Amino acid sequence: MERGVTLNDEQELYVIQAGGGGYSCLGYDVCLDRIDRITTELAGRRAMPENFIDGTVKVERGTLGAYDVYRALQAHLIKVCKDQNERAVYDLTPQLTGLEGRRVEVVDMHGETRRFKVGLSTGPIPIHLELHNVRSAGGMGAAREYKSVRVVR
Numbered sequence: 001m002e003r004g005v006t007l008n009d010e011q012e013l014y015v016i017q018a019g020g021g022g023y024s025c026l027g028y029d030v031c032l033d034r035i036d037r038i039t040t041e042l043a044g045r046r047a048m049p050e051n052f053i054d055g056t057v058k059v060e061r062g063t064l065g066a067y068d069v070y071r072a073l074q075a076h077l078i079k080v081c082k083d084q085n086e087r088a089v090y091d092l093t094p095q096l097t098g099l100e101g102r103r104v105e106v107v108d109m110h111g112e113t114r115r116f117k118v119g120l121s122t123g124p125i126p127i128h129l130e131l132h133n134v135r136s137a138g139g140m141g142a143a144r145e146y147k148s149v150r151v152v153r
Contacts, residue, residue, distance in 0.1 A: 005067055014067050028062040031070050035059065037090040038073045047080040049073070078124045088125045093142045095149045096128045107147040115152060118142070 004017030012028040039057050042048045049072075057073070059066035081088050089097075096104070099118045107113050119129035119139055128142035 005064060007062065007064065009062060012062060026067070028066075031066055032059070032061055034090070035066070035070050035073060038070075038077055038088075041088060041090040042073070042077055042080065045080055045084070047076075049076050074125070081124055087123075091125050091127050093128045093144060093146075095146055096142055099149070099151065100128075103152045105150045105152050106143075108143055109145060109147060111147070 006015045007013075008015050008025075011025075014026045014028070014031065016024045016026065018024050035057055039048070039052065042052075052073075057069060059069050077088050077090070096118050100120050101118065103115060103117050105113060105115045114130075116130040116132050116139065117134070117136070119131040119136075121127050121129055121141075129139040130142050131139040
């Protein structure tokens with residue numbers, strides 16, 4: 001088990017101690033969703049770890065064991081991607097894939113409309129970013145899903 005990880009069952013969160021005395025959180029359901037998406041990517045790369053060779057990963061929601069499996073699969077995927085000289089794709093927003101560098105207008109799942117340039121984070125597990133102007137060097141992470149996405153330019 002990773003040090004500094006505790007459970008907050010009331011809010012259904014893994015509470016992860018970060019450097020400098022801070023904390024990060026990961027929802028129980030988000031953890032399970034990421035396990036599913038990582039195993040799908042590993043299966044597609046034909047690189048499932050030997051202990052998950054049948055492609056199934058069974059974990060109990062809201063346990064430290066589930067978090068440990070998530071971190072182990074993530075570490076394995078990073079190694080596989082490094083060996084293949086590629087980056088992981090499981091955390092990208094499917095609706096924005098191929099639109100990097102383009103300006104889009106989205107309607108989010110709450111019905112709010114906004115425009116941004118689609119960016120891509122660095123590192124072995126990139127995410128799409130919402131860059132709000134041409135001078136933006138960074139931005140907030142894009143949503144997993146939008147009601148609609150329209151290319152503006």
